[in-house]
Amino acid sequence: MYIKYLQLANFRNYKELSVDLNKSINVFIGDNAQGKTNILESIYYCSIGKSPRTTKDKELINWNGKEAYIKVYVAKERLDKKIEIKIFKEGKKGINVNSIKLNKISELIGVFNVVMFSPEDLKIVKESPLYRRKFLDIELCKLSKKYYFNLVQYNKALNERNAILRRWNEHSGNMLQVYDEQLSKYGAVIIKLREQYVKKLSEKGRIIHSDITTGAENIEFKYVTSIKNMDKAEEELLEFFAANRKKDIEKRVTSLGPHRDDFDISINGVDTRSFGSQGQQRTSVLTIKFASLEIIKDVTGEYPVLLLDDVLSELDMNRQKYILSSIKNVQTFITCTGIGDIKSYLKDEAQLFMVKNGIVSKV
Numbered sequence: 001m002y003i004k005y006l007q008l009a010n011f012r013n014y015k016e017l018s019v020d021l022n023k024s025i026n027v028f029i030g031d032n033a034q035g036k037t038n039i040l041e042s043i044y045y046c047s048i049g050k051s052p053r054t055t056k057d058k059e060l061i062n063w064n065g066k067e068a069y070i071k072v073y074v075a076k077e078r079l080d081k082k083i084e085i086k087i088f089k090e091g092k093k094g095i096n097v098n099s100i101k102l103n104k105i106s107e108l109i110g111v112f113n114v115v116m117f118s119p120e121d122l123k124i125v126k127e128s129p130l131y132r133r134k135f136l137d138i139e140l141c142k143l144s145k146k147y148y149f150n151l152v153q154y155n156k157a158l159n160e161r162n163a164i165l166r167r168w169n170e171h172s173g174n175m176l177q178v179y180d181e182q183l184s185k186y187g188a189v190i191i192k193l194r195e196q197y198v199k200k201l202s203e204k205g206r207i208i209h210s211d212i213t214t215g216a217e218n219i220e221f222k223y224v225t226s227i228k229n230m231d232k233a234e235e236e237l238l239e240f241f242a243a244n245r246k247k248d249i250e251k252r253v254t255s256l257g258p259h260r261d262d263f264d265i266s267i268n269g270v271d272t273r274s275f276g277s278q279g280q281q282r283t284s285v286l287t288i289k290f291a292s293l294e295i296i297k298d299v300t301g302e303y304p305v306l307l308l309d310d311v312l313s314e315l316d317m318n319r320q321k322y323i324l325s326s327i328k329n330v331q332t333f334i335t336c337t338g339i340g341d342i343k344s345y346l347k348d349e350a351q352l353f354m355v356k357n358g359i360v361s362k363v
Contacts, residue, residue: 001112001302002331003043005073010065011087012038013358022351023075025327027334029363030355036335039360040116040307042070043333046083047114048138049095049105057087074112077302081111106148113142113296113304117289117311124288125273125281129262136194136263139292143299147193154186158254165252180241183257188233190258191225197295198223198263204291209267212283212322217267219287224262279316286319290326306332312342321345 008017013035028036037053041060044052051060061068068087074080086094095102102108123131140147161179164172202221209219226240227233240256241248248255265272265284272284296304306327312320313336324345336342339352352363 001074001076001305003072003305004075005071006039006043007069007071008039008042009069010062011042011060011068011070012062014038015062015064015358017358017360019353019360021331022349023331024347025332025334025350027336027339027346027350027352028355028360029336029339029352031337034355035358035360036355037118037309038358039355040309040333040335043072043305044114044116044307046070046072046085047109047112048142049085049093049108052116052118052120057091057093058089060087061089072112083108083112106145106152109141109148110143110145110300113300113302114307115289115293115296115304116307116309117285118307118309119311119314121285121289122281125265125276125284129260132263133259133261135288136197139295140193140197143296144193146189150186150189150193154183154190154258157182157186158257158259161254162252165248165254168249168252176245180238183241183254184234184237187237187258188227191223191227191233191237191261192230194258194261194263195223195225195230200295200298201288201291204294205287208290208294209283209287212286212319217280217283218269219272219284220264220266220269221288222264222266224264225258226256226261282315283319286315286323293330303330306330308332308334310335310337312336 002023003021004023006017006019006021008014011017028039030036041051041053045060051057054060066089070083070085070087072083074083082098084096088094095105095108097108097111124135137151141151157179161176161183164175164179198221202219205219205221209217227236229236237257244256267276267280267284270276272280276284293304293306308323312323312334315323320342324342339346354361354363
C-alpha cells in the first residue's frame with residue numbers, strides 16, 4: 001500500500017498543494033514552522049478521520065478559507081482507494097471513498113492504515129497510562145471493527161454511569177446496575193482484545209529491540225488489568241463494579257475498568273518508565289512503532305504507510321540506520337531540517353522535497 005498523490009486546499013498553511021509521491025521514501029526538508037508536519041497530519045487524518053495534533057477540526061482550516069480539503073490516491077493490492085475529506089468551520093466533515101459518501105467515521109477506519117512516529121510519542125513510555133491506553137485504542141480500532149464498536153459503547157455507558165454518580169440520590173441504584181452490566185459486557189471484549197494485542201506487541205518487539213540494540217537488551221510488554229481470568233472477564237468486572245460501588249459513590253466517578261488499565265514496558269526486567277535511560281525510552285518507542293507496523297502487515301496483508309515526523313534528529317546514528325534499513329517495503333514520509341547525516345542511508349529512489357512557507361518543490 002502506498003500513496004500515489006496528495007492534494008490539499010486551505011489545509012493549515014497550504015492554500016493549494018498537489019504533489020505526486022514516491023512509492024518508497026519521501027523526505028520533506030525545511031526549517032521549523034514551514035508546513036512539513038502539516039503534510040503528515042493530512043495523511044494521518046485520511047486514515048482515522050482525526051488529527052494527531054488537535055481535537056478541534058476547525059484549527060485545520062487555513063484562516064483565509066471557509067473549508068479545508070484533503071484528497072489522497074492510495075494504491076492497494078486489491079482495489080485502489082481515492083479518499084476525499086472536506087472539513088467545515090462548524091466542526092462537521094464530509095468523507096468520500098471512491099466517490100461514495102461515508103455515513104460514519106468508523107467506515108473510514110481500516111481503509112487506509114498509517115503508523116506515525118513523532119517526538120510526542122515519548123509520552124507513551126514516560127507519562128501516565130492515558131497515553132498507553134490511547135495508543136492501544138488507536139491501533140486496535142484500525143484492525144478491529146469489533147473493538148471499535150465495543151469501545152464506543154463502553155465509553156458511552158461510562159459517561160452515563162459517571163453522570164449518575166455525580167447527581168447521586170436514593171433512587172439511582174437501579175440505573176447504576178444497568179450500566180454496570182453494560183460496562184462489564186463491553187469492557188470484557190476490550191480487555192481481551194487489548195491483552196491479545198499487547199502479547200503480539202511483545203513478540204514482535206523482542207525481535208526488533210534485539211536487532212536495534214545488537215542483542216544487548218530484551219524488551220517485554222505486559223497488559224496490566226484487574227481481571228485475573230480472561231475467560232470470566234465479564235463476570236469479574238461485574239463483581240468489581242458491585243464491590244466498588246460505595247467508593248464510586250463517594251468519589252462520584254467510576255474507579256475501575258479498562259479505562260483505568262495500563263501496559264508495562266520493561267527492559268532486561270527493569271521498568272523502563274521509572275528507571276530507563278532517555279536512550280532506552282526512545283528505543284522503546286521506536287520498538288513499539290515498528291512492532292505495530294508488523295502487526296498491521298500480519299493482519300491486513302499489507303504494510304501501512306509510515307510517517308516519521310522529525311524523529312531522526314532525536315536518535316543516534318545506530319537507531320537512524322536501523323530505521324532507514326528497515327523500511328524497504330514500506331512507503332515512508334520523513335520530515336527533517338536537513339539530511340546531511342542520513343543521506344548516505346537513503347535509497348537511490350528516495351524523493352526529496354523542499355518546504356518553505358507552505359510551498360513544496362522537488363529537489
